[in-house]
Amino acid sequence: MSREVSVGEVASLLRDRGPALVLTGAGLSTESGIPDYRGPDGQRRVTPMSHQEFCATSAARQRYWARSFIGWQRFSVAEPNAGHRAVAELQRVGAIGTVITQNVDGLHQDAGTRDVIELHGSLADVECLTCGERTDRDLVQAFMDDANPGFASLALGLVGDGSRVSSQIRPDGDIVLADDAVQTFVPPRCLVCGDDTLKPDVVFFGGSVPKPRVEQCFALTEAAPVLVVLGSSLKVMSGYRFVRRAAAHGIPVVVVTLGPTRGDAETTHRIDAPLGVTLTALARELAARLG
Known part of the structure; x- marks a missing residue:
């Protein structure tokens, strides 16, 4: 069951157990002016x-x-926002590794993040x-x-x-x-x-992610020390399945997003807050600890 935690607690988890695998959703790009499909209540x-x-x-x-x-x-x-830049910085200091994104906007790469898997294409x-x-x-x-x-x-x-x-x-x-x-x-x-x-x-709604890509992401999930979910309500099974797989393997699941998610039962660490300011604070703290 999810537990609301502080930025400092997440920083300690990533410092001790990183580099984490990251899964991002549309909520990470809203501060770049690209609305997501769902409101804070998770409804489409x-x-x-x-x-x-x-x-x-x-x-x-x-x-x-x-x-x-x-x-x-x-x-x-559209240009990368503070959240995208913070993800790139977290990767630079070694707190996170591969980023699986459900987004098709390319903003992670524009912000300087490497090793990005575009789950739904580009x-x-x-x-x-x-x-x-x-x-x-x-x-x-x-x-x-x-x-x-x-x-x-x-x-x-x-x-x-x-x-x-x-x-x-x-x-x-x-x-x-x-x-x-x-x-x-x-x-x-x-x-x-x-x-x-x-x-x-x-991948349009109702379409399928190519099987080799799904299998690659499952393998990364099973090998991850921590799974961090950013800006996703996890309403769609396409992303939620990785949270379920992580939980089944006893891997901590950190979720940073606004509002409830479908994966709250599998989440171990939860921050319900805007992503830009929260991830910036997390990156700053980890840079001080690891940089």
């Missing part, structure tokens, strides 16, 4: 497009890419579901920009009453945009096979 605020829906029809892919085209303009300029890459061709997202964005002159201005011009487009992006770079605003949008097509089956190289 928005429902993202599912893998099944995306793959089912061209209309669904058109809708996704129109919304993502607008969302990417905000998402791609929005920076695009793959063709038909032929397997891989493309850089910035190139796909440039194609959509050329093929849809004026679309960004049209969509953003509807912000006024708040009913057609939302300025809030989601953790997957999507944005709220009404269907009638995307009917003229020209979605990207694969430059190799010509199909409209381009998909960001991320």
Whole structure:
């Protein structure tokens, strides 16, 4: 059962038993302006497009890419926040090792963290579901920009009453945009096979993480002296399974996030607080002890 602890207690645990394995979630990126899917109560605020829906029809892919085209303009300029920088510092002083992230924003790497496993992939890459061709997202964005002159201005011009487009992006770079605003949008097509089956190289809701990646993360979990969870409600089994595996092996589980989590029963050390300031304090204390 989880026990509320101080930053000092977590620092002592990591000093004595580190380097810890880290699992991060969308809550770590909220201070960079990327909202998570759930509020502090753990309830989902928005429902993202599912893998099944995306793959089912061209209309669904058109809708996704129109919304993502607008969302990417905000998402791609997001910068690491204090929490990301603190994780990089904790790794630098040896308190933590590998970072498994459920996020697809690349902000851990931008902050200088190494040895990052992107559990759900990365929005920076695009793959063709038909032929397997891989493309850089910035190139796909440039194609959509050329093929849809004026679309960004049209969509953003509807912000006024708040009913057609939302300025809030989601953790997957999507944005709220009404269907009638995307009917003229020209979605990207694969430059190799010509199909409209381009998909960001991320695991959508309802999709599956590649088995070798899951097995790698299970192996890391079983070998870890401590598992530290940052900014995740653990509502999705994709991340929660590693907490369950750690608990089953008697490995301490530290959770730093706002609000309750699905893994509270398996958590041994808990800090319910904002991540940026908390992780900065933790990094400062461990730098003093280990640096």
